[in-house]
Amino acid sequence: MHILVTNDDGVFAPGLQALAQALRDLGKVTVVAPDKNWSACGHAKTLTRPIRVEEVSLADGSPAFACDGAPSDCVALACLGMIEEKIDMVVSGINPNANLGHDITYSGTVTAAMEAIIWKLPGIAVSVDSPNGHEEPIDFSLAAHVGARVAKMTLEHTLPENVLLNVNVPYVGKDALKGIQVTRQGIRKYRDKLLRRADPHGKPYYWIGGDPPVGVPQAGTDAGALAEGYVSITPLTLDLTAYDHQETFTAWNFT
Numbered sequence: 364m365h366i367l368v369t370n371d372d373g374v375f376a377p378g379l380q381a382l383a384q385a386l387r388d389l390g391k392v393t394v395v396a397p398d399k400n401w402s403a404c405g406h407a408k409t410l411t412r413p414i415r416v417e418e419v420s421l422a423d424g425s426p427a428f429a430c431d432g433a434p435s436d437c438v439a440l441a442c443l444g445m446i447e448e449k450i451d452m453v454v455s456g457i458n459p460n461a462n463l464g465h466d467i468t469y470s471g472t473v474t475a476a477m478e479a480i481i482w483k484l485p486g487i488a489v490s491v492d493s494p495n496g497h498e499e500p501i502d503f504s505l506a507a508h509v510g511a512r513v514a515k516m517t518l519e520h521t522l523p524e525n526v527l528l529n530v531n532v533p534y535v536g537k538d539a540l541k542g543i544q545v546t547r548q549g550i551r552k553y554r555d556k557l558l559r560r561a562d563p564h565g566k567p568y569y570w571i572g573g574d575p576p577v578g579v580p581q582a583g584t585d586a587g588a589l590a591e592g593y594v595s596i597t598p599l600t601l602d603l604t605a606y607d608h609q610e611t612f613t614a615w616n617f618t
């Protein structure tokens with residue numbers, strides 16, 4: 364079993380190391396991850412410049428590849444043959460914040476797992492809902508344990524084609540965890556504010572700021588499960604067709 368591990372926070376992020384360590388119980392782990400933070404980069408594909416890869420060592424001494432492309436580039440490069448040994452699964456994370464609702468199209472963590480679908484490989488994204496502005500080092504141990512457990516079960520059951528798993532783990536101790544819910548994609552409320560400032564030359568620049576998003580805690584959704592203290596596992600597909608509305612638009616009789 365050969366598992367590719369990546370993330371969107373950068374190869375040296377502690378969440379990636381915790382995930383890689385936990386997955387080594389299941390087989391060989393190869394890490395190919397961005398050399399900087401790509402959070403909220405979406406499903407990117409770098410085509411207009413060369414992509415560089417360097418061999419690095421993580422804090423625990425394990426080898427990794429640092430790539431100057433996006434998380435999805437890391438997966439594509441590995442699958443295109445940069446990594447010679449056949450890859451059986453892609454696991455992305457552990458992102459230090461939850462990826463819920465509409466986050467999934469922004470999230471580099473989730474889009475790395477989406478890229479696995481392109482390569483017909485099982486893809487799993489793992490995020491932990493640590494509190495915003497958390498000052499202590501984040502404890503990734505429960506999320507790493509859950510991520511490895513989901514990966515193990517995915518290998519045993521095999522994922523349907525075109526389906527990836529978005530796993531979100533509440534930031535609680537192991538004993539406080541209520542269980543695991545299979546959920547649907549919920550709703551995020553963004554609280555973005557546009558900041559307009561002047562650069563040293565007097566020219567305006569913009570920065571998207573504001574408070575972090577909140578999840579609408581509806582039962583059965585990703586945000587709902589987290590709010591109740593459950594791990595949320597949402598099966599996602601890259602087929603974004605609005606099936607419920609196909610008839611509506613057919614009735615428009617486009618001419």
Ligand code: MN
Nearest residue numbers: 371372402458
């Ligand atoms: Mn991130």
